[in-house]
Amino acid sequence: MTTTDRAAEVEPGRRDRKKTATRERLITEAARLFETKGFDETTTTEIAEAADVAQRTLFRHFPTKEAVLFGDMVDLRIELREALAARPDDEPVLEAVRQAVLALADDHQRHAERRRLQFRLAASVASVSAYSRAVVQASWEREIIRAAAARLGVDPVDDPRPEIIAGAAMSALRVATRQWTARAADTDFVALADAALVATGDLGPTAH
Amino acid sequence: MTTTDRAAEVEPGRRDRKKTATRERLITEAARLFETKGFDETTTTEIAEAADVAQRTLFRHFPTKEAVLFGDMVDLRIELREALAARPDDEPVLEAVRQAVLALADDHQRHAERRRLQFRLAASVASVSAYSRAVVQASWEREIIRAAAARLGVDPVDDPRPEIIAGAAMSALRVATRQWTARAADTDFVALADAALVATGDLGPTAH
DNA sequence: CAGCGTAGTGTCAGTCACTGACATCAGTCA
DNA sequence: TGACTGATGTCAGTGACTGACACTACGCTG
Incomplete structure (x- = not known):
C-alpha cells in the first residue's frame, strides 16, 4: 500500500502525466483569459496558444469551449x-x-x-x-x-x-x-x- | 410609436402580417425539415430557402437555430x-x-x-x-x-x-x-x- | 534493448452557425 | 404624393468545431 490506495491506483506513466498536465494547463489558462478578457472575447485558439498547444488539441480534450470553463x-x-x-x-x-x-x-x-x-x-x-x-x-x-x-x-x-x-x-x-x-x-x-x-x-x- | 394605441388589439397592417407570415413559415418549414432530416443535418440556409427567404432573414427573426424549433x-x-x-x-x-x-x-x-x-x-x-x-x-x-x-x-x-x-x-x-x-x-x-x-x-x- | 504498436499531438482544409455593413424595396403616414 | 421607416437581400467576414493524415514519443514485448 505505497501509492496504491483502493481501486488499484497505478502510478500513471509519463504519457498520462503529460496528458493531464496539458488538460490542466488548458483549464487554468482559459480561466485566466476568461477572467481578464471575458468569455466571448476569448477565442479557443487564444486559449490553446496560451497553453502552448494547437487548437485541435483543445478540442481533443474538451467537446466545447464551455466545457473548458467547467x-x-x-x-x-x-x-x-x-x-x-x-x-x-x-x-x-x-x-x-x-x-x-x-x-x-x-x-x-x-x-x-x-x-x-x-x-x-x-x-x-x-x-x-x-x-x-x-x-x-x-x-x-x-x-x-x-x-x-x-x-x-x-x-x-x-x-x-x-x-x-x-x-x-x-x-x-x-x-x-x-x-x-x-x-x-x-x-x-x-x-x-x-x-x-x-x-x-x-x-x-x-x-x- | 406605431399606429394608434398600443395595449389594445389593433388590426395589424400588411407589413406586420407579412412579417408574422415569414416567421411562421420559418417555424413550420424548420419543423418539417427537422422531422425528416434531423436537427443537426438541417442547415439554417436550408430552412431559410424552404421558407423562401435569405439566411440573414432567419437570423433577424430568431437568435439561434434552436429558437426556430421552439x-x-x-x-x-x-x-x-x-x-x-x-x-x-x-x-x-x-x-x-x-x-x-x-x-x-x-x-x-x-x-x-x-x-x-x-x-x-x-x-x-x-x-x-x-x-x-x-x-x-x-x-x-x-x-x-x-x-x-x-x-x-x-x-x-x-x-x-x-x-x-x-x-x-x-x-x-x-x-x-x-x-x-x-x-x-x-x-x-x-x-x-x-x-x-x-x-x-x-x-x-x-x-x- | 531493439523494435513495434499506439496514444497524443500538429497541420490543414473544410463546414456551418451567426454577425456587421450597406443597399433596396415596400408599407405607412403626414 | 413624397418622405420616412422597417423588413429583406447581398456580401464578406469571424469563430467554434470536425475529419483526415502525418508524425513523434511513450511503453510494452520479445
Whole structure:
C-alpha cells in the first residue's frame, strides 16, 4: 500500500502525466483569459496558444469551449454520488440529499475563486448558463434522482418523486449560489446552502 | 410609436402580417425539415430557402437555430403567467402552481405533434436539450418563482422557497413530459402532469 | 534493448452557425 | 404624393468545431 490506495491506483506513466498536465494547463489558462478578457472575447485558439498547444488539441480534450470553463468540475459528480452512498440507509431521503449536497457546497467553498468566475459567467453569458444548467447541474440532478429512487425503492421513470426531490434540491443550491455570488468572498457558502436545503422539506407547511 | 394605441388589439397592417407570415413559415418549414432530416443535418440556409427567404432573414427573426424549433412556444410564458394570476388569492401556493402548470400541459396536449418533435429532439440533441432547459423551461420557472413569491409575500432573492417550489414543479412537468413522449400519441398528458404535480406536495410525507 | 504498436499531438482544409455593413424595396403616414 | 421607416437581400467576414493524415514519443514485448 505505497501509492496504491483502493481501486488499484497505478502510478500513471509519463504519457498520462503529460496528458493531464496539458488538460490542466488548458483549464487554468482559459480561466485566466476568461477572467481578464471575458468569455466571448476569448477565442479557443487564444486559449490553446496560451497553453502552448494547437487548437485541435483543445478540442481533443474538451467537446466545447464551455466545457473548458467547467473542466475542473468533472469529478464533482462522482463526489456527490459517493456522498449520497455514504449516508446511512435509515436516514430520511430529504435529509440524506441535504447532507450530500452540502458536500458540493463544501467543494464550492474550497474553490471559491474559480467557482465565482464560473457562476458570474453563467449569470452573464447565455451559452455558459445553458451549459451549466443542462450539462453540469443536470448531471448532479441525475445522481440525486438515482439515489432518491433507490432509497424510496421506486422506479424513477414511473414515480415522479425522486426527480421532484432532485429538482427542489438543485433549486435550493441555485438560490444559495446566487446569494453567495452577490455577497462578500468570505461568506459561508455551506451555511447558505444548508438554509436553502432545509427549506426544501417545508413545502407542505408552505401550503398557505 | 406605431399606429394608434398600443395595449389594445389593433388590426395589424400588411407589413406586420407579412412579417408574422415569414416567421411562421420559418417555424413550420424548420419543423418539417427537422422531422425528416434531423436537427443537426438541417442547415439554417436550408430552412431559410424552404421558407423562401435569405439566411440573414432567419437570423433577424430568431437568435439561434434552436429558437426556430421552439418558436411556437414564445407566448406560453405569458399564458402561464396569466394562468397563475387567475388563481384565487386564498388558494394554497402549491395548488395554484399545480393548476397553472396544467395550463401548460393542456397546451402540449393541443399541439401534440409539434411538442413530441421538440421533446424528442431535446432528448437526443445536446444543444436542443440545453436550450429547452436553460431558455424555455427557465422562463416558465421564473414565472412560477415570481408568482409564488408574491403569494408568500417574500423576496425570492432572500427566501429560497419560491424557487424550490418552481424547481419541483418543473421537475414534475419534465417527468410527465418524458412519460408522455414514451407512450402512445393519445395518452392524456394533462392526467400525467397532474399526477406528477400532486406528488410535489408530498415531499414531507416522503420523509422516510 | 531493439523494435513495434499506439496514444497524443500538429497541420490543414473544410463546414456551418451567426454577425456587421450597406443597399433596396415596400408599407405607412403626414 | 413624397418622405420616412422597417423588413429583406447581398456580401464578406469571424469563430467554434470536425475529419483526415502525418508524425513523434511513450511503453510494452520479445
